[in-house]
Amino acid sequence: MATGQSSGQTRLVQSDLRATNPPVTAGLDSPLSALQGVGSDRLQLLARLGLQTVRDLLLHAPRRYEDRRTVCRIQDLALSQNVTIRGRVVALGVNRFRSGKSVFQLIVDDGSARLHCRWWNLPFLERLFAVGDDLLVFGRVNAIRPRTMDHPETEKVQPGEEENVHLNRLVPVYPLTDGLTQRVLRGLTWQVTERFAGLILEPHPELAVDQLTVRPAMEPGGRQLSLEARPFPKAAEALRLVHFPKELWEADLARQRLALDEFIELQFAIQRRRRRLEAKARALPCSGDNRWMRPFLARLGFSLTGAQQRVLREVRADLGGRVPMRRLLQGDVGSGKTLVAAGAALMTLESGFNVVVMAPTEILAEQLYHNFRRWLDPLGVTVEIRTGSRKTDSRDELPWGEGQEAPGSRPTITIGTHALIQTGFTPEKLGLVIIDEQHKFGVAQREELLRKGRYPHLLVMTATPIPRTLGLTLYGDLDVSVLDELPGGRKRIRTYVRTPEALPKVWKFIRAQLDAGRQAFVVYPRVEESEHDDVKAVTSEFRRIQQELLPNRVGLLHGQLGAENKESVMNEFRSGFLHVLVATTVVEVGVDVPNATVMLIEEAGQFGLAQLHQLRGRIGRGAHESYCILIANERNPEAEARLKVLEKTGDGFEIAEADLQLRGPGELVGRQQSGVPDLRFGDLRWDRTLVELARQIVRRGLDAAGSSTKA
Numbered sequence: 194m195a196t197g198q199s200s201g202q203t204r205l206v207q208s209d210l211r212a213t214n215p216p217v218t219a220g221l222d223s224p225l226s227a228l229q230g231v232g233s234d235r236l237q238l239l240a241r242l243g244l245q246t247v248r249d250l251l252l253h254a255p256r257r258y259e260d261r262r263t264v265c266r267i268q269d270l271a272l273s274q275n276v277t278i279r280g281r282v283v284a285l286g287v288n289r290f291r292s293g294k295s296v297f298q299l300i301v302d303d304g305s306a307r308l309h310c311r312w313w314n315l316p317f318l319e320r321l322f323a324v325g326d327d328l329l330v331f332g333r334v335n336a337i338r339p340r341t342m343d344h345p346e347t348e349k350v351q352p353g354e355e356e357n358v359h360l361n362r363l364v365p366v367y368p369l370t371d372g373l374t375q376r377v378l379r380g381l382t383w384q385v386t387e388r389f390a391g392l393i394l395e396p397h398p399e400l401a402v403d404q405l406t407v408r409p410a411m412e413p414g415g416r417q418l419s420l421e422a423r424p425f426p427k428a429a430e431a432l433r434l435v436h437f438p439k440e441l442w443e444a445d446l447a448r449q450r451l452a453l454d455e456f457i458e459l460q461f462a463i464q465r466r467r468r469r470l471e472a473k474a475r476a477l478p479c480s481g482d483n484r485w486m487r488p489f490l491a492r493l494g495f496s497l498t499g500a501q502q503r504v505l506r507e508v509r510a511d512l513g514g515r516v517p518m519r520r521l522l523q524g525d526v527g528s529g530k531t532l533v534a535a536g537a538a539l540m541t542l543e544s545g546f547n548v549v550v551m552a553p554t555e556i557l558a559e560q561l562y563h564n565f566r567r568w569l570d571p572l573g574v575t576v577e578i579r580t581g582s583r584k585t586d587s588r589d590e591l592p593w594g595e596g597q598e599a600p601g602s603r604p605t606i607t608i609g610t611h612a613l614i615q616t617g618f619t620p621e622k623l624g625l626v627i628i629d630e631q632h633k634f635g636v637a638q639r640e641e642l643l644r645k646g647r648y649p650h651l652l653v654m655t656a657t658p659i660p661r662t663l664g665l666t667l668y669g670d671l672d673v674s675v676l677d678e679l680p681g682g683r684k685r686i687r688t689y690v691r692t693p694e695a696l697p698k699v700w701k702f703i704r705a706q707l708d709a710g711r712q713a714f715v716v717y718p719r720v721e722e723s724e725h726d727d728v729k730a731v732t733s734e735f736r737r738i739q740q741e742l743l744p745n746r747v748g749l750l751h752g753q754l755g756a757e758n759k760e761s762v763m764n765e766f767r768s769g770f771l772h773v774l775v776a777t778t779v780v781e782v783g784v785d786v787p788n789a790t791v792m793l794i795e796e797a798g799q800f801g802l803a804q805l806h807q808l809r810g811r812i813g814r815g816a817h818e819s820y821c822i823l824i825a826n827e828r829n830p831e832a833e834a835r836l837k838v839l840e841k842t843g844d845g846f847e848i849a850e851a852d853l854q855l856r857g858p859g860e861l862v863g864r865q866q867s868g869v870p871d872l873r874f875g876d877l878r879w880d881r882t883l884v885e886l887a888r889q890i891v892r893r894g895l896d897a898a899g900s901s902t903k904a
């Protein structure tokens with residue numbers, strides 16, 4: 194809510210001014226009570242924004258700027274314009290309707306004409322204004338007859354107040370919390386920039402960032418137009434400019450400097466980790482001798498794609514290198530990453546070391562287990578599984594076994610979930626750690642698994658293509674391989690965005706596919722319905738779909754089922770006993786059923802594009818034409834437009850870029866343990882150049898520091 198600022202609040206400033214006596218020795222780490230006008234109430238409000246110290250407030254980034262140098266005459270307003278006007282309140286009141294709704298209206302006159310301001314269903318606003326108030330109003334002109342703005346932002350002008358802070362200039366507009374007004378917060382940031390910004394030191398003077406130049410944009414975060422390159426301001430100056438710029442491009446220049454500092458810190462962490470590894474660790478020799486690789490490849494029944502061959506060569510070079518491998522394998526769903534993982538595992542096993550593979554879910558772990566046994570049992574390699582609910586060891590019999598030999602000393606590959614970390618699992622002679630769907634784990638989990646051995650090699654894999662900016666930030670310490678080629682014969686999946694009205698036709702289409710012997714997925718965003726909205730959920734739709742598709746057999750799969758239950762449903766679907774799988778996103782990763790040709794996703798607007806692309810990757814894995822149908826709720830035309838990206842492209846990187854722009858990095862890689870840093874000024878959506886620059890600067894900095902300590 195962005196209105197009704199001031200009234201009683203602003204009057205408080207005046208009295209607090211007299212009451213408080215600021216300590217002279219306050220510094221950057223002083224509590225905000227050191228400022229004039231901050232009593233215990235305000236201290237609490239500021240804390241709600243995460244602001245405790247003077248430094249916190251200096252680093253509280255404005256969310257935009259308002260240009261009060263050009264206050265518009267109400268008479269000159271044009272439709273759809275975003276403008277600031279200034280006038281006196283001449284009338285106000287609330288209209289209540291029988292429906293229970295209400296509208297609060299305020300009429301402002303600046304001598305040239307009148308402007309109507311309206312707020313719906315916020316009747317209490319009436320108390321915050323009075324006839325005669327001198328008001329700044331900022332908003333979009335919705336109508337001309339009469340001139341009207343809906344839900345504008347307002348600020349009362351106090352007589353004799355700091356004109357240079359609140360008026361006749363570009364003013365910063367901050368994220369707020371209820372009870373705190375723009376004017377109060379702006380007054381406080383003015384104080385801290387005047388008194389304290391000068392205390393901010395260059396975080397890394399040796400990097401001489403202020404010797405570099407950059408092209409500012411016309412607006413912060415906006416598109417770079419034809420402005421000349423300027424030197425980055427020093428950190429202290431940047432903090433002044435970011436709050437109180439004279440021009441918008443200055444604010445952008447400042448924001449870029451502060452964002453660069455954030456990216457530099459991240460790069461230091463990443464690159465130092467990598468350098469420590471290179472200095473300390475001696476790699477285990479794991480490049481193998483081909484004795485299992487050859488028969489393995491010969492029995493596959495297909496040949497590797499060029500991309501798979503290239504990546505396996507890169508992996509082999511790493512496994513035989515001086516420094517332990519730290520490699521990220523990116524490849525779209527279906528690009529054949531599992532095969533590369535198996536190849537890497539075989540090289541390690543041939544060299545006499547054991548391998549651990551970690552997957553984010555039990556289903557995926559089972560799937561990998563299933564594939565690895567099919568491939569490796571015939572070679573006499575032991576494959577084990579360890580998940581929260583299941584554990585095998587080498588004494589188990591081998592159902593597909595050929596040429597068994599005594600278990601025990603044989604090289605072993607252990608596949609599991611994060612249970613691998615939690616339990617007392619201690620692999621011997623650990624040579625290689627493979628992590629599938631790396632973005633579902635955090636760096637901490639990765640490191641914990643690695644500590645089970647003595648600098649084992651690491652291969653992490655992800656099917657969510659990571660835009661470069663994000664990749665450098667999250668995985669900058671890893672070398673990257675890309676599988677950019679789908680195995681031959683893979684058809685492009687036809688994708689359609691539809692509204693719920695089309696569902697009867699869709700069910701008819703699915704029945705036809707099932708009649709032809711194919712299988713289908715139907716996916717919902719939730720396990721159960723919520724009372725807060727009417728988003729369809731998997732458990733409530735399941736019975737309806739069973740009826741709809743009789744006599745086909747329909748199974749239900751979601752995360753709240755027990756592991757055994759899940760596994761048996763998956764097996765029934767894999768074996769073709771179940772024709773349809775109604776599921777949540779537990780089918781997102783790894784599930785491999787080549788006979789499935791339909792992916793129907795209801796409430797598709799609830800998902801991110803990358804996630805939908807993942808889901809879509811569950812089909813199109815066999816010889817048959819495949820179809821992905823996305824049902825977008827017609828109540829949400831925006832979501833529908835977003836989904837159209839998937840109709841247009843099957844390129845995971847393109848989709849990931851679009852998702853990053855539309856939803857931000859947290860959504861893209863999964864919020865919990867993703868390691869997406871909290872940035873105040875940087876934005877991974879548009880700061881690619883800065884991220885690259887930070888990487889170079891830090892590399893040079895560390896090189897210089899390294900050579901000077903050696904000298």
Ligand code: ADP
Pocket residue numbers: 495496497498501524525526527528529530531532656680681785814
């Ligand atoms: P990803 O994990 O990258 O999504 P998978 O490794 O599960 O992909 O591979 C998808 C399917 O393609 C699997 O059935 C796999 O056996 C098959 N496959 C992998 N590589 C090839 C290839 N070179 N030629 C034909 N099929 C392949």
Ligand code: MG
Pocket residue numbers: 530531656783
């Ligand atoms: Mg996979």
